[in-house]
Amino acid sequence: MSTPVRRQYLAIKKRFPNTIVFFRLGDFYETFDEDAKTVAQVCDIVLTSRPVGKDQRVPLAGVPYHAVDGYLAKLIGAGYKVAIVEQVSDPKESKGLVAREVVRVVTPGTVVEPTLLDERRNNFLAALTLEDRRAGLAYVDITTGEFATTQFSGDDAAQEALQELARLQPAECLIPARPDAPERAALRGVECPITEWDAWRFDVQTAREALLQHFGVGTLAGFGCEGLPQAIRAAGAIVQYLQETQKAALAHLDSLTTYSTSRFMTLDASTRRNLELVATIRTGAVKGSLLGVLDLTRTSMGGRMLRQWLLQPLVEKAAIERRLDAVEALYNATPQRMKIRELLGGVGDLERLTNRLAQGIATPRDLLGLARALRRVPDVAAALDAILAGLPGGHPLAALRDRLNPCQAEADLIEAAIAEDAPATLANGGVIRPGYSDELDAIARASRDAKQWVAGLEQRERQRTGIKSLKVGYNKVFGYYIEVSKANMDRVPPDYVRKQTLVNGERFITPELKEYESLILNAQERRLELETRLYKELCERLATARGRMLDTGRALAELDVLASLAEVAVRNRYTRPEVAEDGIIDIREGRHPVVELTQKDEPFVPNDVRLVPGEGEIIILTGPNMAGKSTFLRQVALIVLMAQVGSFVPAQRAHIGIVDRIFTRIGAQDEIAAGQSTFMVEMVEVANILHHATSASLLILDEVGRGTSTYDGISIAWAVVEHIHNHPRLRAKTLFATHYHELTDLAGTLPRVRNFSMAVAEEGDRVIFLRKVIPGGADRSYGIHVAQLAGLPKSVIHRAEELLRELESGQNGAAIKPRAPRAKQLSFLTESDPVLQELRDLDISAMTPLEAINKLYEFQRRVGKG
Numbered sequence: 001m002s003t004p005v006r007r008q009y010l011a012i013k014k015r016f017p018n019t020i021v022f023f024r025l026g027d028f029y030e031t032f033d034e035d036a037k038t039v040a041q042v043c044d045i046v047l048t049s050r051p052v053g054k055d056q057r058v059p060l061a062g063v064p065y066h067a068v069d070g071y072l073a074k075l076i077g078a079g080y081k082v083a084i085v086e087q088v089s090d091p092k093e094s095k096g097l098v099a100r101e102v103v104r105v106v107t108p109g110t111v112v113e114p115t116l117l118d119e120r121r122n123n124f125l126a127a128l129t130l131e132d133r134r135a136g137l138a139y140v141d142i143t144t145g146e147f148a149t150t151q152f153s154g155d156d157a158a159q160e161a162l163q164e165l166a167r168l169q170p171a172e173c174l175i176p177a178r179p180d181a182p183e184r185a186a187l188r189g190v191e192c193p194i195t196e197w198d199a200w201r202f203d204v205q206t207a208r209e210a211l212l213q214h215f216g217v218g219t220l221a222g223f224g225c226e227g228l229p230q231a232i233r234a235a236g237a238i239v240q241y242l243q244e245t246q247k248a249a250l251a252h253l254d255s256l257t258t259y260s261t262s263r264f265m266t267l268d269a270s271t272r273r274n275l276e277l278v279a280t281i282r283t284g285a286v287k288g289s290l291l292g293v294l295d296l297t298r299t300s301m302g303g304r305m306l307r308q309w310l311l312q313p314l315v316e317k318a319a320i321e322r323r324l325d326a327v328e329a330l331y332n333a334t335p336q337r338m339k340i341r342e343l344l345g346g347v348g349d350l351e352r353l354t355n356r357l358a359q360g361i362a363t364p365r366d367l368l369g370l371a372r373a374l375r376r377v378p379d380v381a382a383a384l385d386a387i388l389a390g391l392p393g394g395h396p397l398a399a400l401r402d403r404l405n406p407c408q409a410e411a412d413l414i415e416a417a418i419a420e421d422a423p424a425t426l427a428n429g430g431v432i433r434p435g436y437s438d439e440l441d442a443i444a445r446a447s448r449d450a451k452q453w454v455a456g457l458e459q460r461e462r463q464r465t466g467i468k469s470l471k472v473g474y475n476k477v478f479g480y481y482i483e484v485s486k487a488n489m490d491r492v493p494p495d496y497v498r499k500q501t502l503v504n505g506e507r508f509i510t511p512e513l514k515e516y517e518s519l520i521l522n523a524q525e526r527r528l529e530l531e532t533r534l535y536k537e538l539c540e541r542l543a544t545a546r547g548r549m550l551d552t553g554r555a556l557a558e559l560d561v562l563a564s565l566a567e568v569a570v571r572n573r574y575t576r577p578e579v580a581e582d583g584i585i586d587i588r589e590g591r592h593p594v595v596e597l598t599q600k601d602e603p604f605v606p607n608d609v610r611l612v613p614g615e616g617e618i619i620i621l622t623g624p625n626m627a628g629k630s631t632f633l634r635q636v637a638l639i640v641l642m643a644q645v646g647s648f649v650p651a652q653r654a655h656i657g658i659v660d661r662i663f664t665r666i667g668a669q670d671e672i673a674a675g676q677s678t679f680m681v682e683m684v685e686v687a688n689i690l691h692h693a694t695s696a697s698l699l700i701l702d703e704v705g706r707g708t709s710t711y712d713g714i715s716i717a718w719a720v721v722e723h724i725h726n727h728p729r730l731r732a733k734t735l736f737a738t739h740y741h742e743l744t745d746l747a748g749t750l751p752r753v754r755n756f757s758m759a760v761a762e763e764g765d766r767v768i769f770l771r772k773v774i775p776g777g778a779d780r781s782y783g784i785h786v787a788q789l790a791g792l793p794k795s796v797i798h799r800a801e802e803l804l805r806e807l808e809s810g811q812n813g814a815a816i817k818p819r820a821p822r823a824k825q826l827s828f829l830t831e832s833d834p835v836l837q838e839l840r841d842l843d844i845s846a847m848t849p850l851e852a853i854n855k856l857y858e859f860q861r862r863v864g865k866g
């Protein structure tokens with residue numbers, strides 16, 4: 001026989017078998033049974049037990065409700081989901097068992113707690129569907145209200161969807177739970193937390209119905225996804241999932257955008273990584289990435305938007321020009337730009353604040369933040385007006401200006417209602433400002449009067465009784481009391497009622513004192529109730545302006561991004577690129593945006609590049625190690641990408657023919673974990689490029705073929721360049737860096753291939769890197785020189801030089817067979833031979849002739865003679 005609470009718990013737990021249930025009991029969230037064991041372990045808290053019936057105890061672990069965020073973070077981080085069960089009826093009013101309900105299920109994609117979120121990144125929940133050559137992908141960020149869906153079709157549908165998924169980097173991705181689900185197979189090896197969910201939720205009819213019902217519409221045409229079954233399946237699954245996990249978030253999800261990835265430049269995961277757009281390869285940090293350079297945003301919502309922009313460059317000329325126009329206007333208007341950036345510094349996260357308001361989880365301080373943000377809007381608008389005054393009509397900044405809605409009435413309301421120094425929560429009152437509600441003020445007045453009466457009591461009673469040491473005090477157990485010391489006991493008046501005996505005295509109460517006390521305590525309780533009600537009403541009223549506020553927030557975020565790009569352009573001397581649709585890339589004095597800032601000991605040397613389709617679109621770049629080939633390749637890709645993001649670029653002049661995709665194949669990465677060898681990965685990437693590149697693409701190939709033997713490598717590299725050059729669909733603009741000097745011969749046979757190399761100067765046996773890209777091929781790699789710089793042992797360097805000379809003079813047969821130097825020589829010159837090492841280290845000038853002869857004898861003995 002178990003207790004009623006236990007039965008209530010088990011009934012709820014049954015509905016959430018794979019979820020940890022946080023069961024609210026008073027001031028704690030309790031977990032039981034297996035859940036308790038998990039929580040105790042993951043959160044490092046004590047596992048106890050609790051009686052649940054006669055002679056029956058179950059494991060128990062509880063966390064205090066006010067500190068729940070930290071525990072949620074740990075559990076979510078460890079891959080668990082948590083169902084929050086609250087008491088939904090007032091324990092004071094309900095007879096018997098308090099009603100309890102699951103109010104939300106916290107999953108990685110549906111968290112709203114600020115401590116669980118990264119301010120500068122969106123937290124996406126995604127859903128993926130795949131079905132005969134079609135794919136659907138939808139995503140939502142419930143902290144910002146962004147909800148979008150898209151569909152892909154064709155042979156590459158699945159791959160394109162995965163690429164989009166990789167861009168979004170969702171915190172959680174829903175797929176149908178079916179043993180044969182193609183989604184599961186497709187996501188194998190992809191780094192993305194998956195939630196398998198009832199497959200029927202993804203049925204197009206169910207999903208469509210869920211969307212129609214949620215938005216209260218009769219057709220999805222208004223959202224642009226009618227007739228896109230995969231887009232509907234994915235979006236519908238998300239809506240249903242939120243219904244189960246996060247109802248509050250659903251309420252303010254009032255629109256759905258259907259988008260097409262064809263409006264954006266496609267960047268595959270390895271390209272994003274190779275170009276270090278938002279994180280460095282080595283450490284994964286933002287610092288040192290392109291985002292690290294470009295992000296001077298003043299708000300976290302701006303930071304999130306810039307990040308999205310970098311991962312999603314545009315391909316439409318008009319759209320790019322609009323951004324560039326806006327950046328240019330801000331670039332030119334330095335005083336206003338400074339003003340705007342200063343104002344934005346105090347705006348905070350209007351986007352997330354608004355959503356917290358709409359979800360009913362905004363704290364009093366959130367509201368104050370909201371008001372503060374809104375107060376800045378008129379000044380921002382004024383600064384924009386000042387810029388617009390000097391610009392022709394229809395300027396993109398004007399459209400942005402129009403989206404700014406000051407919402408001053410809402411700001412007024414907040415300021416009138418919320419106390420300036422409001423506490424972080426409603427728990428202890430003091431949130432509502434005096435003067436906002438007559439009722440609240442009356443309560444406060446009564447309580448104040450009562451308190452004053454109590455405060456004056458000590459004085460009055462001392463006079464009445466003549467007891468000078470009489471004291472009035474308060475404690476939690478007895479409330480207010482009058483304390484009299486033993487010595488004065490005879491003077492205690494008859495109306496005093498004894499309550500407590502102390503060592504040195506007695507504590508008393510009077511009926512009147514108790515009356516005032518209950519007035520004070522009642523007032524506190526009533527005040528809390530009233531404040532809670534007023535606060536809720538206020539939030540509801542404010543939430544009706546959610547749309548306007550959100551729009552304003554997003555406009556401010558965009559302005560923040562544009563102003564940041566303008567500011568970076570000024571600070572780093574960028575110029576506005578000329579964007580065109582002619583396919584020509586012509587950059588003068590281009591620089592690498594990151595290296596030019598991080599490289600301290602040597603000035604950055606700018607370089608030109610010119611790629612003209614049909615004339616010379618393929619560049620073979622040779623040159624010594626460490627000369628700057630890879631830097632140059634990335635620099636060209638980054639400049640093109642920045643231009644298409646709408647940013648100014650690090651160059652003296654840049655003409656950028658819009659590219660549809662940038663492909664990169666750079667360096668060898670360790671993919672052993674993914675079960676593929678280095679060379680295999682390289683070849684998979686090259687295959688991908690050759691299959692998907694078009695004549696509008698930009699290809700960055702850094703030492704393709706180097707992961708295998710020289711002959712194989714050269715042959716592959718050679719064939720790849722021929723293929724790019726000759727295949728009618730390809731003819732992509734290509735930069736190919738290589739140490740295979742043989743490839744420079746290609747320029748002789750393929751008319752649109754050009755040779756370039758990195759200039760070096762030799763000074764004696766020193767090599768000086770000039771960092772300049774010059775026409776013509778290089779003939780040497782100076783690899784040994786670099787090895788020496790890197791600190792390889794001298795003996796190794798010498799030996800390498802010797803071998804190189806031999807190889808170059810062809811002494812050992814074919815030049816590219818470094819394998820078989822003369823056996824005898826090797827046996828003597830084995831690097832590990834201590835005699836050799838000693839011989840090298842011998843300081844002959846410090847020896848007498850006799851010592852030298854002795855040493856020689858010794859050596860002879862040690863190598864086996866005598």
Ligand SMILES: Nc1ncnc2c1ncn2[C@@H]1O[C@H](COP(=O)(O)OP(=O)(O)OP(=O)(O)O)[C@@H](O)[C@H]1O
Pocket residue numbers: 595599602603604605606623624625626627628629630631632771
């Ligand atoms: N234009 C430049 N101006 C100044 N320094 C540069 C320039 N380009 C590259 N460097 C510096 O040279 C270093 C090596 O450059 P990079 O890695 O591009 O050489 P690489 O030719 O690709 O060498 P490897 O053949 O070994 O791959 C960079 O880390 C950078 O510090």
Ligand SMILES: [Mg+2]
Pocket residue numbers: 629630631702
């Ligand atoms: Mg390199």
